[in-house]
Each structure stands twice: as C-alpha cells, then as structure tokens.
Amino acid sequence: MAKTAFPHTTASGLAGPMASLDGLLRDWLPRQRWFAGKDRPVTELRLLSLTELFPGCLHLLVHAGHAGGGHGAGHAGVPSPGGTPPPGDCYQVLLGVQEQLSPRLGRALIGRTRTGPLAGLVVYDALQDPRSAHLLQERLRQPGTAGPLRFEADPAVRIPPALPPRLLDAEQSNTSVVYGDAFILKVFRRIQPGVNPDLEVSGALARQGCRRVPAPAAWFRTVQPFGATLGVVQPYLRDASDGWTLALDALAGGQDFAGRAGELGRAMAEVHLALAAAFPADGADAAAGEGGHTAAAMAERLDAAARSVPALRPHVPGLRSAFAALAGGAAGPPVQRIHGDLHLGQVLRAGREWFVIDFEGEPSRPLAERRSPHSPVRDIAGMLRSFDYAARQRRPWRPEWARRCREAFCAGYASGSGWDPRHQHALLRAYETDRAVYEVLYEARHRPDWLAVPMAAIERLAVRGD
The missing domain is CATH 3.90.1200.10 (Aminoglycoside phosphotransferase (APH), C-terminal lobe)
Structure with missing residues (x-):
C-alpha cells in the first residue's frame, strides 16, 4: 500500500501533487461520462483541495478551465476575491494510489505517475475499488472530519457496517455506489458552492412527511475552498x-x-x-x-x-x-x-x-x-x-x-x-x-x-x- 503523506494539502502545497497528476487527469477526465467539457480542450487543471481519506485514497477537488471559457456564471473554480468563481468547472475525484494495481481493478486504471511526489505509483478510480468504497461507507457511518471534509448523518437512521458495495454504471452526471441493496451513495461530480438541492430537498420533504422521496441518511461536504455538498446517502429501493x-x-x-x-x-x-x-x-x-x-x-x-x-x-x-x-x-x-x-x-x-x-x-x-x-x-x-x-x-x-x-x-x-x-x-x-x-x-x-x-x-x- 502506498504511503502518500497528504493528510490535507493546503493551497500553497498543491503544486507538488499536481506535478504527479496533471498529465494523467488531463487524459482521463475528458473520457468520463460526467465530464462536461468534452467538446472543448482543457487549457488548465488546478488542484483546489487534496485530502487523504485513508491510506491509499486521495480526495480531490479539481478545477478545469477550457478554451473559450466555461458554461457561464455559477461554475466553481477558485473563488475570486469578490466571491464569483472563474469560468470552468470544479470536479470531485477520488483516487486510489498504490505501488501495484490488482488485475481485478484493471478497468479502474488511470495510469502510473512519472514525476512529483507520487512518482512511480499507480493511480486509479477509487470508487471502482470495493475496499475504498467500503472504507468510504465507514466514514459516512461515523460522523467526523477529514481535513476540510465533514461527514454527517441523521442520528435516527442506522447504517449497518460491512455492507457489500456495488458501483452503478448507468449514471452520467454523478457516480453512485449501492451498499448491500439497502443504501445508495450518490457522489456528486460537478461541485458548486452551496447546498446541493438533492440533499436540501430530500431532507425538507422528509420533514414534511412526503413518502414519495427517499430521505437522506448521511452526507458529506467540504468547507474549503468553499462550502459545498459532495455526496448523500439514501435508502435504496432494491426492487424498484x-x-x-x-x-x-x-x-x-x-x-x-x-x-x-x-x-x-x-x-x-x-x-x-x-x-x-x-x-x-x-x-x-x-x-x-x-x-x-x-x-x-x-x-x-x-x-x-x-x-x-x-x-x-x-x-x-x-x-x-x-x-x-x-x-x-x-x-x-x-x-x-x-x-x-x-x-x-x-x-x-x-x-x-x-x-x-x-x-x-x-x-x-x-x-x-x-x-x-x-x-x-x-x-x-x-x-x-x-x-x-x-x-x-x-x-x-x-x-x-x-x-x-x-x-x-x-x-x-x-x-x-x-x-x-x-x-x-x-x-x-x-x-x-x-x-x-x-x-x-x-x-x-x-x-x-x-x-x-x-x-x-x-x-x-x-x-x-x-
């Protein structure tokens, strides 16, 4: 298992990890279904935040700038002094980092780094790794913090431990992991400042007694470089x-x-x-x-x-x-x-x-x-x-x-x-x-x-x- 030594990297220290990851992410991001800028060249990648969730798994917020600017106001890059994000998009990425990649994770491979502090290590999509998905579930079961990340839950809902994870492959704008056919975690990919409506609305409707919308059981968010919702866990309707x-x-x-x-x-x-x-x-x-x-x-x-x-x-x-x-x-x-x-x-x-x-x-x-x-x-x-x-x-x-x-x-x-x-x-x-x-x-x-x-x-x- 790789030792990355990045418990949380502040803005002043992000250049080092990006030296290792820039080329790999420039090639990998545009090939993801949830990446919005497929029709425009990526002119800039900036690492906004990097946190080690657990050994061998890095949580990243990455700003992508494009030729011709972004989609318009409201897309989150590095906030300007006035609070308005620059053109482009902010993406949430979870990376696994290992010395060698198990053959069963071949589809998750992003590449092997050549330079920087991660030189020589294999980087892959951590959400495709059952071990990483399980450890993420444990983070969500037990409220707490990891650098700027905040893990929170409804105290009235119990999420059992060790539920087997299963990655869904049908989504386009986000990524979802089903745990034991009992709960589903939606990981938002494009991140904007503020409370995501999927968390806000489902919680409010649950308080209204509306049973047509699954209520949130747990969620996580970030407070840097801006406050934003990163993901939400809800009951999974297994026979739906x-x-x-x-x-x-x-x-x-x-x-x-x-x-x-x-x-x-x-x-x-x-x-x-x-x-x-x-x-x-x-x-x-x-x-x-x-x-x-x-x-x-x-x-x-x-x-x-x-x-x-x-x-x-x-x-x-x-x-x-x-x-x-x-x-x-x-x-x-x-x-x-x-x-x-x-x-x-x-x-x-x-x-x-x-x-x-x-x-x-x-x-x-x-x-x-x-x-x-x-x-x-x-x-x-x-x-x-x-x-x-x-x-x-x-x-x-x-x-x-x-x-x-x-x-x-x-x-x-x-x-x-x-x-x-x-x-x-x-x-x-x-x-x-x-x-x-x-x-x-x-x-x-x-x-x-x-x-x-x-x-x-x-x-x-x-x-x-x-």
Missing part, C-alpha cells in the same frame, strides 16, 4: 424499476403505459404540493410568477444553441414565438420549488407506488438558479418530452403511445393538484420548446445519433400556433 425502463418494456411488449402514466401524474402532483409547503415562495415572487425575464432567458438559450447546432437555425423564428406567452405574462400556477430536471429516468416504481429521485436539477445550470422557484409547468413539460423520447426508441414510431401517456399524466396530475396542465397550452409549449432546445444541444455534443429525436419536436413546436 425506473420509469424509462418500464416505458421501454411496455413499448417492446406492445403494452399500454397510460395507466401508470396517470398514477405518475398524481404522484408528481403530491410531490409538488409537498415542495410548495416545504419551501414557501416569497409573496412577491409567487404573485409575479415567471414572465419576461424567463422568456428572455429561454430566447438567449435558443440563440446560443443555434450558434452551436446549425440544424436548429431555420427554426429559430418559429421557436421564438413559443416564448411569447411568457413574455406577455400568461396566467399560470404560482412559482414554487420544483424538481428542475424531471423525466422518466428520475422516477422509480416499487410495488404499486411511484417515487421521485434526483432533485439535483440540471448540473450545467448555476446552483442559485436550480434552487430558485419556477413554474411547476417546467417539470410537467420535462416529463411530457420524456414520453416522446421513449416512444421514439422503437420503430415504427408510435406517436399515439406518447399522446396517450401525455394525456394520462396530465389528467392524473390534475386530479391531485387542483389545476389541469392541459389548460396551460401556451405555457406548456414554451417550456417544452425550452426543453427541446436543451435536448438538441445535449445530443449534438454527447450523442449525435440521437439528435433526430429532439429535432422532430423542434419541427413540431416551431409551427404550432397554440
């Missing part, structure tokens, strides 16, 4: 299936999904009501709703996406008309705290019940925006787009399947919320358009073969007149 898988199974079997979609709509209405109670909106915000400023932000996102994706450009005039309802102050439900990135992959069905997970919101957007109140129509539009995505996974495309799911979801939501999303035609069009524009940009950057799916919605939304 996510909505995306269930929808595709229904399509493959020629089965209708409308009944389950209606139940999901009622469950989502219940969650929205609990969110409104847990996070009362400021009176002025609730009365004002979302209007011109939201429409302007949507238009700005559209213009930015069109600059990056030429196929979008012919549809820009028609898509802009979709935002007119917001700009004109169309009436709608009051703004409130919402999920922020709702789709079929963010819901689980266990037995006959639906559960909602992953309240982190869209990681590419600033944390302040993700924690601010928005119209619940935004969540509904995200789910409606997800039904369309599912329907297009099989050929021939079955638009009637998606239409029945959309109708059933909205009817279920109306029965639980007291207002019907189908009566918000203009608002739904605006939010669906904004979501489809985001999807176009995402697919163009990450999954070009899928670009046709959101482009079909773009063509529809650009000409629809309601």
Whole structure:
C-alpha cells in the first residue's frame, strides 16, 4: 500500500501533487461520462483541495478551465476575491494510489505517475475499488472530519457496517455506489458552492412527511475552498424499476403505459404540493410568477444553441414565438420549488407506488438558479418530452403511445393538484420548446445519433400556433 503523506494539502502545497497528476487527469477526465467539457480542450487543471481519506485514497477537488471559457456564471473554480468563481468547472475525484494495481481493478486504471511526489505509483478510480468504497461507507457511518471534509448523518437512521458495495454504471452526471441493496451513495461530480438541492430537498420533504422521496441518511461536504455538498446517502429501493425502463418494456411488449402514466401524474402532483409547503415562495415572487425575464432567458438559450447546432437555425423564428406567452405574462400556477430536471429516468416504481429521485436539477445550470422557484409547468413539460423520447426508441414510431401517456399524466396530475396542465397550452409549449432546445444541444455534443429525436419536436413546436 502506498504511503502518500497528504493528510490535507493546503493551497500553497498543491503544486507538488499536481506535478504527479496533471498529465494523467488531463487524459482521463475528458473520457468520463460526467465530464462536461468534452467538446472543448482543457487549457488548465488546478488542484483546489487534496485530502487523504485513508491510506491509499486521495480526495480531490479539481478545477478545469477550457478554451473559450466555461458554461457561464455559477461554475466553481477558485473563488475570486469578490466571491464569483472563474469560468470552468470544479470536479470531485477520488483516487486510489498504490505501488501495484490488482488485475481485478484493471478497468479502474488511470495510469502510473512519472514525476512529483507520487512518482512511480499507480493511480486509479477509487470508487471502482470495493475496499475504498467500503472504507468510504465507514466514514459516512461515523460522523467526523477529514481535513476540510465533514461527514454527517441523521442520528435516527442506522447504517449497518460491512455492507457489500456495488458501483452503478448507468449514471452520467454523478457516480453512485449501492451498499448491500439497502443504501445508495450518490457522489456528486460537478461541485458548486452551496447546498446541493438533492440533499436540501430530500431532507425538507422528509420533514414534511412526503413518502414519495427517499430521505437522506448521511452526507458529506467540504468547507474549503468553499462550502459545498459532495455526496448523500439514501435508502435504496432494491426492487424498484425506473420509469424509462418500464416505458421501454411496455413499448417492446406492445403494452399500454397510460395507466401508470396517470398514477405518475398524481404522484408528481403530491410531490409538488409537498415542495410548495416545504419551501414557501416569497409573496412577491409567487404573485409575479415567471414572465419576461424567463422568456428572455429561454430566447438567449435558443440563440446560443443555434450558434452551436446549425440544424436548429431555420427554426429559430418559429421557436421564438413559443416564448411569447411568457413574455406577455400568461396566467399560470404560482412559482414554487420544483424538481428542475424531471423525466422518466428520475422516477422509480416499487410495488404499486411511484417515487421521485434526483432533485439535483440540471448540473450545467448555476446552483442559485436550480434552487430558485419556477413554474411547476417546467417539470410537467420535462416529463411530457420524456414520453416522446421513449416512444421514439422503437420503430415504427408510435406517436399515439406518447399522446396517450401525455394525456394520462396530465389528467392524473390534475386530479391531485387542483389545476389541469392541459389548460396551460401556451405555457406548456414554451417550456417544452425550452426543453427541446436543451435536448438538441445535449445530443449534438454527447450523442449525435440521437439528435433526430429532439429535432422532430423542434419541427413540431416551431409551427404550432397554440
């Protein structure tokens, strides 16, 4: 086992370890699914924090700068004296460091260092190592500190020791480890200053008595170089299936999904009501709703996406008309705290019940925006787009399947919320358009073969007149 001698390295001493790790991380980071800057060269890597969690395992916060700047305000690099992070992104990385790597960890290999204080040692992704995952669980079971890291837990929840870890391989923006099919640890990869909504919301809803969202059992955070949430442990629904898988199974079997979609709509209405109670909106915000400023932000996102994706450009005039309802102050439900990135992959069905997970919101957007109140129509539009995505996974495309799911979801939501999303035609069009524009940009950057799916919605939304 390697002796790294880095209990916690302060800012003045980070150059040494980075001399060992810079080249390896520049090659490894862009190949990770959760790395956001795949389409732009990494021009700078800066080590913000390094803490030895236990012998042979290093916890890092790494700032990545890119040619052409970052994604916008709110992405965390080294905070400036005024408190505003520079362009770029901050990533959480857990590295194993050994003299030799076990053959069973071959997939976790990052490389062998050649220079600096770690010269000659093998570096690998520690979360793929069952030993490291087990020791991390022990840290989370027993609240305490490690350098700037703080490990905390709900005293009413007991996490048993020695639960076997299992790394999930289906996620993209974060990394999750399941412990004994009893708990799941989500390790956030892109780190921004502040409380992550996934911890904040799940805790608040648990206090409200909402059983649709698994409550946090333990979590960890950092206090340097800024305060931020790093990960959260929640109960694992071992027999649950996510909505995306269930929808595709229904399509493959020629089965209708409308009944389950209606139940999901009622469950989502219940969650929205609990969110409104847990996070009362400021009176002025609730009365004002979302209007011109939201429409302007949507238009700005559209213009930015069109600059990056030429196929979008012919549809820009028609898509802009979709935002007119917001700009004109169309009436709608009051703004409130919402999920922020709702789709079929963010819901689980266990037995006959639906559960909602992953309240982190869209990681590419600033944390302040993700924690601010928005119209619940935004969540509904995200789910409606997800039904369309599912329907297009099989050929021939079955638009009637998606239409029945959309109708059933909205009817279920109306029965639980007291207002019907189908009566918000203009608002739904605006939010669906904004979501489809985001999807176009995402697919163009990450999954070009899928670009046709959101482009079909773009063509529809650009000409629809309601």
